[in-house]
Amino acid sequence: MTTSPQQDSRNRTEVVVLEEVPGVRITRDFDAPVERVFRAWTDPDQFRRWIGPRDLDTAIEHWEARTGGSWRYAARRHGEEIARFYGSFHEVRPNERLVQTFTWEGAPDGVSLEVLTLEDLGNGRTRTVGLSVLQSFEERDAMIASGMETGVVEGFEKLDELLTEG
């Protein structure tokens, strides 16, 4: 379970480090309809505005959010590139499901398979459940140790702000 500090909100980010499989499950509710949340995950101009921790910016280098497409972006701090990531869009099922691969170029043999499902909670609210599974527990634990959780929690807070903008 998450221990990171989070803003006061009814929408908290739950990070569960799985015991049975080498993965992490991240659950988060948003005060926006499914279509709106899905667009924030698949439109590159929206995605770059919220992904990652607050002290980093994202520069999209390639983005083709369709089944069989791929993506690549860099993370920058004060304009200086500090990390690059890339992967594929295995499946883009609008407003329901997004399946991607993910590699940080600093560990080029590590690959995560990420399945995001979106659930309509009614009243214009949406639950997202993200399941990331790696090839070994060592890789999973290294991902946790990298400070991933802070980036996820802060990113979702930025996403709240973006969704509020309308």
Place this chain on the structure above:
Amino acid sequence: MTTSPQQDSRNRTEVVVLEEVPGVRITRDFDAPVERVFRAWTDPDQFRRWIGPRDLDTAIEHWEARTGGSWRYAARRHGEEIARFYGSFHEVRPNERLVQTFTWEGAPDGVSLEVLTLEDLGNGRTRTVGLSVLQSFEERDAMIASGMETGVVEGFEKLDELLTEG
């Protein structure tokens, strides 16, 4: 470990159902250099000639074997389509490593992440190790129960024949 009948050969297919992660590891040696084996995995006209069990044919519908590319093919028995599969090429690292996603359209929520590594054994021989990891043990066990192993063993025997042709 594999129990399927296999042709008399020094190159046997070892199928290990993993205990720790929801995956399968398949190891196989081939009497051909790394470059030749890699081409048989990435060239669609070669790949379709050996993939799958002996009683099926493969019709490639889409094939873009590059990092960020994707693929799609159908399996046919006596000309009749019986299954379709699709996925992405997350990474194509020539003669070393191939990372793909894999979905059988009959179970569209199931996704396997497949990492193939090629090792030069010297004397014109190559070892391939394929690690397939799914999102749950249930999905992994369903994949085993589907008769996957027969297809793998027979496919590699067809690949032996293709490699012998030169």
